[in-house]
Amino acid sequence: MHGPTSTGIPTRKLGMWTFIGSECMLFGTLISTFLIYRGRNVVGPYPEELLNIPFITVTTFVLLMSSLMMVLALAAVQRGQRVGSMLWLFMTALFGLIFLTGQYIEFSHFVHEGLGLSRNLFSSTFFVLTGTHGAHVAGGVIWLGTLCILSLRGRLPPERAETVEIAGLYWHFVDVVWIVLFTIIYLLQ
Amino acid sequence: MSEHSGEPHVSNRFYVVIALILAVLTAMEVMVFYVEALSPVLLPILLVLMAVKFALVAMFFMHLRFDSRVLTGIFGWCLFLAAGIILALLAVFGKFTT
Amino acid sequence: MAETTVNQATGAHEEGTWSGGVWSWLTTVDHKRIAVLYFVAGFIFLLVAGMEGQMIRLQLAKPESRLLDPDFYNQMFTMHGTTMVFFAGMPLIIAFFNFVVPLQIGARDVAFPRLNAFSFWVFLFAGLFLYASFFFGGAPDGGWFAYMPLTGSQYSPRTGMDFYVLALLLSGVGTIAGGVNFLVTILNLRAPGMGLMRMPLFTWMAFVVSALILLAFPPFTIGLVFMMFDRMFGTLFFNAAAGADPLLWQHLFWVFGHPEVYILVLPAFGVVSDVIPTFSKKPLFGYPVVVFSGILIAFLGFGVWVHHMFSTGLGPIVNAVFGGATMLIAIPTGIKIFNWIATMWGGAIRFKTPMLFAIGLVGTFVIGGLSGVMHSSPPSDLQQTDTYFVVAHFHYVLIGGTVFGLFSGLYYWFPKVTGRMLSEKLGAAHFWLTFLALNVTFFPMHFSGLLGMPRRTFTYAEGLGLETFNLISTIGAFIFTLSFVPLVLALWRAWRRGEPAGPNPWDAATLEWTMSSPPPHYNFAVIPQVESRDSLWHPHIDPGHVPGAGDAEPGGVTPRLQPDPAPEPVHMPNPSFWPLILALGMLVVTIGALIGLRVVIPGVLLMFVGLYGWAFEPVEG
Secondary structure (H helix, E strand, C coil): CCCCCCCCCHHHHHHHHHHHHHHHHHHHHHHHHHHHHHCCCCCCCHHHCCCCCCHHHHHHHHHHHHHHHHHHHHHHHHHHHHHHHHHHHHHHHHHHHHHHHHHHHHHHHHHHHCCCCCCCCHHHHHHHHHHHHHHHHHHHHHHHHHHHHHHHCCCCHHHHHHHHHHHHHHHHHHHHCCCHHHHHHHHHH | CCCCCCCCCCCCCHHHHHHHHHHHHHHHHHHHHHHHHHHHHHHHHHHHHHHHHHHHHHHCCCCCCCCCHHHHHHHHHHHHHHHHHHHHHHHHCEEEEE | CEEECCCCCCCCCCHHHHHCCHHHHHHCCHHHHHHHHHHHHHHHHHHHHHHHHHHHHHHCCCCCCCCCHHHHHHHHHHHHHHHHHHHHHHHHHHHHHHHHHHHHCCHHHHHHHHHHHHHHHHHHHHHHHHHHHHCCCCCCCCCCCCCCCCCCCCCCCHHHHHHHHHHHHHHHHHHHHHHHHHHHHHHHCCCCCHHHHHHHHHHHHHHHHHHHHHHHHHHHHHHHHHHHHHHHHCCCCCCCHCCCCCCCHHHHHHHHHHHHHHHHHHHHHHHHHHHHHHCCCEEEEEEEEHHHHHHHHHHHHHCCCCHCHHHHHCCCCCHHHHHHHHHHHHHHHHHHHHHHHHHHHHHHHCCCHHHHHHHHHHHHHHHHHHHHHHHEEEHHHHHHEEEHHHHHHHHHHHHHHHHHHHHHHHHHHHHHHCEEEECCHHHHHHHHHHHHHHHHHHHHHHHHHHHHCCCCCCCCCCCCCHHHHHHHHHHHHHHHHHHHHHHHHHHHHHHCCCEEECCCCCCCHHHHCCCCCCCCCCCCCCCEECCCCEEEEEEECCCCCCCCCCCCCCCCCCCCCCCCCCCCCCCCCCCCCCCHHHHHHHHHHHHHHHCCCEEEEHHHHHHHHHHHHHHHHCCCC
């Protein structure tokens, strides 16, 4: 499917944006549920006892910076800088992986403290909300890792920058969701 | 149709500056959280900071600032509707009455 | 990028478009073939769900009947509703989107042809998975809207509801992918000159419905995830003892469920808005108003979900707000009705079968719409909710609206799909039988409902004044079954020896009628230049764009045809089996959710095979 499009926007990019629009409703519903059930726990442990703000600030920072790596990767691909593309894509995926590791540490800490998935409403909503986000991050890491290998093999010339741009849109959206979740879950207790 | 340019004409330095602003805003969020005196106005401050960060990433990292306004329209409408549903659900569950 | 170059030698597109073995159907990415796949599968599910409805009516023919046991009855009404909405109604609608939308906007395929194939396979597998429940411990029995906590593991310990949750999660993935696909197709693949306000109404409604799908399905998906986690991992989303509010399910369901009603009915409005002008030989009256009222219906549809929940005691303010918003929807709907009537007014009306169904829709939808306005008022809803009055209402809307619209579309576009005409005599018989059946079955339910007969109850006592109404309804259901005979006969006869249709048998105005029937697999040999809303009715149009391309009679009222064969080679995407592999992987994961990790893991691996095969296949799509 070639040629100019009716809107001037590349078709795959428009597709990604519509998908992102749909994802807004997905996370919107999850956030609603989290907020509706806030403070309705019958048994502990309660969120204020367990949420570790300094720790999560660090992983939040890592995810935020991965977005920077992502735009740098895209810029490198667009300019045809092969080493740069590879390096920045790798860094983006790596930072995503660090974020996921942080999430794993946080989850296992909660479980260790007796806050399993079905302990109370906080744990149910928290794990499903952050878990859904984490699954999105994991998908992104796999996607970016694949792109990194492609660029290693020299298969990401500037003409294919759109492929990276679309992955980038997804990645930034996942980051934006975390900006919201960080505030709502951790800071607005 | 609408004017649009796929590749933003900005430098790496620009992206780094945006990221620095984002980092500072995040630091501010956490600081605000720990300052006792601010606790009555914690909610509006944090929501504003969150919105600013959100907008920065969407406008510059996701290139909405440089891209077709159709995309901003799609994203904006979806956000508007999602926010509407969230607020309506919270209202129906009496989160604003007590 | 390897692409096939169309073989231009053949002029007989009937061969080129539909021929080929099973493999060619499994790997097809052609929107027209996918449309046929959707239609056939959706139609079979429609027949199955129709038989389930027939079973319900058989059971209710007389009081205290023991024909079905209560448990089986529960499975029947649950499967009837679930199948009709998700596996008959929506696929049939998407079948029409697939066939018609690219042709109406002057495109050669949808934006993402392989994603389109993927959507179909996922829907098909989800439907088959749902029906497998009959062989593994019984079908879902908690109603199509599956209210918690009735459907939680405490009150529904059997696997039936697990099948429900998983099947709908799976089909939801395909549906959302379809929503993305059609939204992007309509935004991005319009022929030059096809501005948004020149699009045929059916395409407009496909656009609105795609947006609705994208926005309405995610809340439902999340609700299903919560239900799945509650059932399988013991989370507490709907557990009142843990402080949760089971009503949350109803909210999430209806935040989706009400827009879903418009997902089902707006495409029918789109069909009718194309059919009525064609058979009245007049442009649609008030085109912009009809477009905007469609958008307004969709938008308002997101703010009315609580009217399904008036009886749950949310308080006077909430009820008043949502009741008022619901009443507002009557305004854009009424506008459409009057615009259709005004289109027919003074027109040269031809009562062909598509027109019969279209006019039937205008009439019967008003009945369903009016009973809808009746229960938008909370006090009156409290009397009607969960009674047969509501059943009467939504069957008038869904049959009088969606089904009539789909049948109208079937008779309208069948000649384009196959190149053969359907029998007008059998068509008329089909219409009148359907019309009769609808009214005989569902009109009495208004009365049995107001007398207090509850829905979803397997029988009723004698002497409550319900016997006659129920008997009439059951007779109506038999007429319904009968009404399919002329349809199947008509399809069969068209298949055997249908009269050739030619490019534009109805003398219609839109682009799909500019090429041969069936269309060549690249649709448009030359991408048309669109200059007006009713392209083929205007003398100055030139869909062929190329000098000498099938020039018609002087004056140009007879449509100018697409050149045949194509003057230049046309590049089309290759067939692909990766969408099928990915969908299969997802099916295996879904099955694994019932069995365990030893099935989930191979499924995930298969998904990756499909994904990577897809991503690295040397073709764009």
